[in-house]
Amino acid sequence: MGYTKIAGTPVVTGLYTILLPIVAFALLGSSRHLVVGADSATAAILFAGLTGLGLASPGSAEWLTLASLAALLIGAFLLVASVLRLGFLADFLSRTVLVGFLSGIGVSLLVGELPDMLGVRAGGGFIHKLMATVRLLPTTHLPTLVMALSVLAVILGSERLSRKIPGALIAVAIAIAVTSLLGLDRYGIATVGSVRAGLPTIRVPPVSLADASRVLAMSISMFLVIVAQSAATARSFAQQNNETLNENRDLVGLGVANILAGLSSTFVVNGSPTKTAVVGAAGGRTQVSQLTTAAVTLVVLLLATSLIAKLPTAALAALVFLIGLRLIDVGSLRQIYHFRRFTFFVALAALVGVVLLGVERGIFLAIGLSILDHLRQEYHPKDVVLTRQGDHWRPQPAEPGVQTGPGLIVYRFEAPLFFANADYFEARLEALIHGSSPPVRWAVLDFVSTSGLDYTAGLTLASTLRRLQDRGVTIALAEAGDIRDDLERIGIIGQVGAPHMFESVGEALEAYQSETKRPHPWQEP
Template identity: 25%
Template sequence: MSAIPALQPRLTWRSAARHAAGLLVPRRSDYAELPRSWRRDLIAGVTVGIVALPLALGFGVASGVGAAAGLVTAIVAGFVAAVFGGSHLQVSGPTGAMTVVLVPVVARYGPDAVFALSILAGLLVVVMGLVGMGRLVSVIPWPVVEGFTLGIGVIIFLQQVPLALDVPKPDGENAALVAVSTLRVADWSVATVPLMLTVGAIVLMLVLARIRRSLPGSLIAVAAVTVVAEVADLPVARIGELPASLPSPSFPGWDNEAIAALFPAALAIAALAALESLLSARVADGMVEEVPNTQADRELVGQGLANIASGIFGGMPATGAIARTAVNVRAGARTRVASASHAVVLVAVVLLATPVVALIPTAALAGVLIVTAVRMIDLGTARSILRSTRSDGLVFVVTVAVTIVFDLVVAVEAGVAVAAFLALRAMSRVSGLRREGVPELDAAEEDALLHEHIAVYRFHGALFFGGTKQFLDELTSVKHVHVIILALTDVRMMDASGANALTEIVTSLQRRGITVLLKGLDASQLRVAGAVGVLAAIGELHYFHDISAAVAHARNHVRHELNGRSQLDCATSPAR
């Protein structure tokens, strides 16, 4: 038997290694549907590639890293996440949410820091997947998710003001303040032309969407605006020269000081990459029934590897992209070949069309991103949340406000914190304690006397750190009672704070000579009660599974107490 404990760590390490291998290694089952779906997958890949091109260029420019970095990210991160991720339908690449986080990073540390940041954040996301944090996204409340999305839409819209006016981006990290500064310093005699191109791209996209939603409106709008700018020889800023091939892989130079400086930003980017990717994958799962659901931990590992690869090739951090993933699903994708082939389409653009892409006005990309931002702002959903409950409305408003004023990760943290506080407050309000009659007592004189000295209290709801004060106050104020029976059958949840309060109550009552009997905890609650010391305080003989047994014990105890007092009174009374 002594050898068994020694083997236990080895078995644990083996199981951990098998778990990690299962998350890191692609599987044959990932492509089980390919013989039946390869045509649809390839068509979907081409469709998504066409949609992703202007978005990748636009997000690269908007983040301050450059169009080439955006394109590299869409190719490298898109392909790696498709192969290693946990979703069959997810399309990954640069996104508006990530752009929002990167703008202040570029302003503070410069564009070159983004590559190291992508690798560092990728490592953190891989670790998150390996330790099983993929399920945490399910605890994020809906108002937080929607508030986060609406806030992102507002920030992306504001970030396009300098691009739409061809004005160099003023210094600053807050998108609203930068937009206001841009309007103040703009030379409107020059800015009118790029603004008209931006408006033209927006109008064309909206018209094409009304004619046929399946048309690649963003690509057509960008192409049309580019042709107009070229034919009219308009003096507007262009994307400029792009590499004619993918850059060679290289690791950015960094030291301990650089890592320490970038770590907070990397942590924020890792949290955002995990959150947005899992939310996007969950949306994709809801759109198709026959495709297996996303493996959350594997999806995190895949996204982490995608970010590492993107940084090595000179790209920016990436996440699962909700809009491109939705296009992928609607185009008929059923396996990860679709998202992998979208990366191949973008490689073809790099190899064959970079001279043409270099001519695209940045104002056209601003138009594409403005339409993307407006589509993220779902006023119907916002109205529904605000009309639902005050608590949900408050959570939604707080998340939107913090997203716009501060940043996305702080917004999610603040939204979840407010939602948790309000949920705990609501839970404590519906929890309570009430006194009940003692069962199985009749009107006989003895039983009536016993009834005066036995009290039954029933607690319902949650016994936790937010709802123990009322419980404590009411019980410790009870008088003229020998035995209290606490019926806890209706306790839905008990944490260590609740169990500790119960221990304090039992100890306080017993100091006053009141015996406490407990009844009705389930197995998990008993474990908590035992660990905290409740059972030790009452003694094992004072815990019951049945109310009848508890009442019988209480009756015997009170009889014993009353008889003992009677005998004591006789012994101490003066002889006649």
């Protein structure tokens, strides 16, 4: 129910998300642990996207119709992705950027729920809402604030006692009971109001192709988040329990779950990290837990919706506030910061992008940053010269003057060679050879860490090697099995005057010894 506040849909639609959709994934998905239902990330994207379109007001029938349409589109995307075996798309959001992205959603949720927790009215975007909330602090409605803080205290207190205690359920039950018994709604504490009883209506939402085109970009955003977040959550729990996954089968389960969500008058569903963690902490080990949840939800919809009417809005806001707080992964951000500063700034950029640009644009920014971070690492990768120290080979930073032996270098470039780093490779090798004394006569290129070679890099490599050979440097290529076919196609090997080819660095050094008649103190690394 708390997620409906994020999505801007009626409270009862939150219950609908854990009725048919949760059953669909339980029966069709491969993960034994993943809980599929409403989720803060996709709910926030939905709200931001529909708000930006300006076609309907939150909570209206038109708003819910567009939300259901988005779920149908996403379901279709997920089914197509499963047919095309596109489960690998989850890898396009790195863990670094996903931490920043979800933390940004968390910050947005914190600010978004403050007005309802304080009992004030503040709208607009993130900055406007934050400034308005601060300005309205003196007008805080104290009973509403006390209600919100009490709910937080009950949830956090129960968790300190045991993770298996359903603190959120207890807090909501107490809030409903106290409001009903004391009539707190008469003292200015807003409540959810009447909640529709009974089962959802199964129907295709009355929409047009024009409506579908308007929600398309938003739906693609949510599709990417669902693929990435669901896969990341399912993988995490599968690894903890030494289980295997079929990600394409999970896409089928998620696709059918979203189609059923769209047909049952609710909004998009996702593999939820928070709900999955709650079920795991409570002892759930299979999808039987989720089927039981659906059965309980069915009973509530048929018999107990009248109780929900007295649920204070501040209590729901407190629940969502706590969700937002937990999405801000301070521990992972701190770990990323200590791991590498630039990587931390990538995560921080994703966080700030979501907060300032909105969740819909933020997901595309996050994907772009993931790719950029990868390209940055591949653009200037580590490169070394193998040297001999005692009985061991040791890689030394590839700086001018470092040699494997007098007039010999064994150079290793620890990345695939492609268009973005080809010139860097050329410059590093040239500087290494021309900055050495005595002059380099043999250069062994160890390609053991080079798993790929594209056309642009192949041309650059060919011209570099020809230039070095023209200057009297003997070139030997070793451990080039992964790119041998590419080297042949580009004309670097298999022709007159081509560099020497060896299966290992050890063989190259034997050839060096034979040709130069120098003593051979090395062994194969």
